[in-house]
Amino acid sequence: MTYSEENYLKAIYHLSLSQKQGVSTNAIAALIESKASSVTDMIKKLAEKELIIYQKYQGVMLTDKGLMAAKMIVRKHRLWEVFLVEKLDFAWDEVHDVAEELEHIKSEKLINKLDAFLGFPTEDPHGDPIPDKNGNIVKVEKQLLSEFEIGQTGICVGVKDSSSSFLQYLDKQQIALGSKIKVVAKESFDMSLTIEVNGKSMIISNKIAGNLFVKTVS
Amino acid sequence: MTYSEENYLKAIYHLSLSQKQGVSTNAIAALIESKASSVTDMIKKLAEKELIIYQKYQGVMLTDKGLMAAKMIVRKHRLWEVFLVEKLDFAWDEVHDVAEELEHIKSEKLINKLDAFLGFPTEDPHGDPIPDKNGNIVKVEKQLLSEFEIGQTGICVGVKDSSSSFLQYLDKQQIALGSKIKVVAKESFDMSLTIEVNGKSMIISNKIAGNLFVKTVS
DNA sequence: ATATTTTTTTAGTTTTGTCTAAATTATTAT
DNA sequence: ATAATAATTTAGACAAAACTAAAAAAATAT
Incomplete structure (x- = not known):
């Protein structure tokens, strides 16, 4: 498998996790940062190799073989x-x-x-x-911090967005995997949260809370 | 720099270590296992990037920039x-x-x-x-074991040929980097050597001795 | 010194993966 | 139901890196 084929397969895998139907050409193009026509070319090739199932205009789905390759x-x-x-x-x-x-x-x-x-x-x-x-x-059972109720406590187990700027924000706020987070209050106007981490109280936006995965604890 | 450019640069570097003049097109083709015409194409590209100096029919030499890139x-x-x-x-x-x-x-x-x-x-x-x-x-000062005189002792510090079969032969004979080797006798007919390694005596061919680097010790 | 051989270069193709622009199909809105 | 819009595919082109075959230059031999 070529470098490029692997990248397409990985992209299709990631997209297929959030949607249960076929993955669209445009979605792949957006993720890979290429053009729809390039995607069409490549998915034909992947279909020939039986890594995906493809019908014109219907998007693609991974075969068992393709799923395993993507996972690897x-x-x-x-x-x-x-x-x-x-x-x-x-x-x-x-x-x-x-x-x-x-x-x-x-x-x-x-x-x-x-x-x-x-x-x-x-x-x-x-x-x-x-x-x-x-x-x-x-x-791992996990939910977004933004879905927590007031009073609930959780442990940070992951991030949804792993962009540099988000991760650096978390470092700055000293929020890391394993941090214990308690939701103290919720602002109904903008859904921002007041939370307690490491004994310190802070306010985070709904966007932040929507990108932090937490696991409920007692 | 592309994957391919890097491979050419590395090949030119290795070849230029054993010859002090320009490296020939055919020598590169042989090492890279490609064709002379492909090499000509690529060396033109590398010359444009000022990684090598190239004059038609004269072979190539690394520039300072190219040498550093190859070393990296x-x-x-x-x-x-x-x-x-x-x-x-x-x-x-x-x-x-x-x-x-x-x-x-x-x-x-x-x-x-x-x-x-x-x-x-x-x-x-x-x-x-x-x-x-x-x-x-x-x-590191080193010489080939085949250049040793009878009675000389050395420590194995490297191999000239690092093909799998040679390295596996050395493993089998329990010769490794750091092994102390004493030349006991030399057969003048085929230049095979009787040596002592790890207290054991064995006979090795001239070809083997010519691919083992040793450092003189007392 | 000239002829032969070897080496190197050039010219023209091929493959892979990309693109643009145009055509086609599907979806949405009225 | 038809028109407008969006999504997808096709057709044709291009760049990188390889190749074959033929031409040109250099090296070697007589």
């Missing part, structure tokens, strides 16, 4: 991210672009050895799950 | 090899192909962090020198 790329991406953060001291907002390259290195032995070296992690530095060598994914 | 690729290749052997328990004959891919990952930060993580090694698993971040290379 995601596995590589996320394992490399763990390596960069845990072993090479990268910050969590610096790893994406490098992992984007590393994910294309073709060696099963390499990735399985790396997995062992890292202690078989189940989540990457942003809280996203890492498929194991068979493609199995451990699902 | 070699640096990456060899650091990754150290990582694979030291951290992921690869055998020394398994690392080349994977490193061949990893050397193209574009991140200065990554490679310098990796360098630090590995403890700033100066040699790769085959005894070849690793350029530092400024391109400096520590030279």
